[in-house]
Amino acid sequence: MTHILYIEDEREIGSLVSQQLVDRGYEVTWLQSGEGAEGHVDLVDLVILDVMLPGLDGFSIGKRLKRASESLPILMLSARTAMEDKIEGLSFADDYITKPFHLDELIARIEVLLRRFQKQEQTLIIQHLQINTKDISITNTLTNEEIQLTGKQFFLFQCFIRHLNQILSKNQLYEQVWGETYIEGDKTLMVHIRYLREKIEVDPSNPIIIETIRGIGYRVKQ
Template identity: 60%
Template sequence: MVKKRLVYIEDDRQIGSWVKEHLTANGYEVDWFTDGSRLAAEPGAVLSGTDAGKPSCDLVILDVMLPGLDGFTLGRRVKENRPDVPVLMLSARTAIEDKLEGLQFADDYLTKPFHPDELSARVEVLLRRFGRMEEEALTLKHLQVFGEAERILHAETGEEIRLTGKQHQIFQMLLRHRNRILTKEQLYEGVWQEPYLDGDKTLMVHIRYLREKIEKDPSSPEIVETIRGIGYRVRA
């Protein structure tokens, strides 16, 4: 089972060491930083793990009071870069105004002091809510698709493939009806929620961009098949 990777920012070394030790003992991989400079400078690299050959981040834990950028600012940047990653705020600030500010973007807010078991429980709840708990993957050629978690991994490289909103909707619709041919009309109307106009190239363009991301050779697709004169199919 692949461990869930947590990115944790806490400048207090005693608290940080204690939290990391507890979460590690509970089966998580924890990247602990004492300030948010790296996350602020390269949020995509830190969260994707590409800067250190690590798996993609599953959850971010942020202290509010940090040197340099505060946790609220960092949290907003995380959500702008990766809205699919849950953010848990930790803070000694208990005022309702601080909690409300944090919950404008964060997914949970835990005040200090806290029991480590409560922290672990909140982490697990957020991972379940965001569909990041372990589930069986659907294998399509070189892809591993986690439908409920809405994650697609390249099985050979471990790289996570990110789709745009429309690309994701098209692929999910094909997956829900895999092994069946969906007409262009069915796909377009299912995704765009409006009538298909004969000759409209919008769907075709999105399919092309989707293939560029998921196919080994987009010019000879093996995952999203074209059924000439009818539509498209994903076979599994």
């Protein structure tokens, strides 16, 4: 079942749209603010996002969600009709609908986005690893066994896959995985990289998947 994250602070609208989506066969998680939204990124197939929210606005939340998962489609659903708002929304979101709207149009746009992004799903091959990019499941093709990652190992590898071929600094990795600023000399990241290498590298002492970029950070190349 397709799972939609719907972020809307207006109770009447949120309740109505949520129920109509459920009636159409979708699973819906409705939040009334952007707080905690990033925790749902890996659990949902699409986000419907209002602009006017308490705390951080929808533009800020949407940009955070896209940074967390580029492959997660975001549909802006807002009463703000000014062209500059639409332009800002579409700078990161994948569609923008203004209120009032017709439910059939919303459903149609949801289906278009889902089809578009499902086509983008692919299996990556990196050395001896076969990776499903939707759920970041990993198979060792040498043994035909699935590699189980836990906790921070999973989020680290997910970050590398979503920024494939890019050099990621220690600070970038630390902020995305731990949500904090990296402090020079902290060994936490290095330790988790070592544990991750022990699971995915043929020879962890001579890694070829997670490259160390001396003085900067790390990179995974396809």
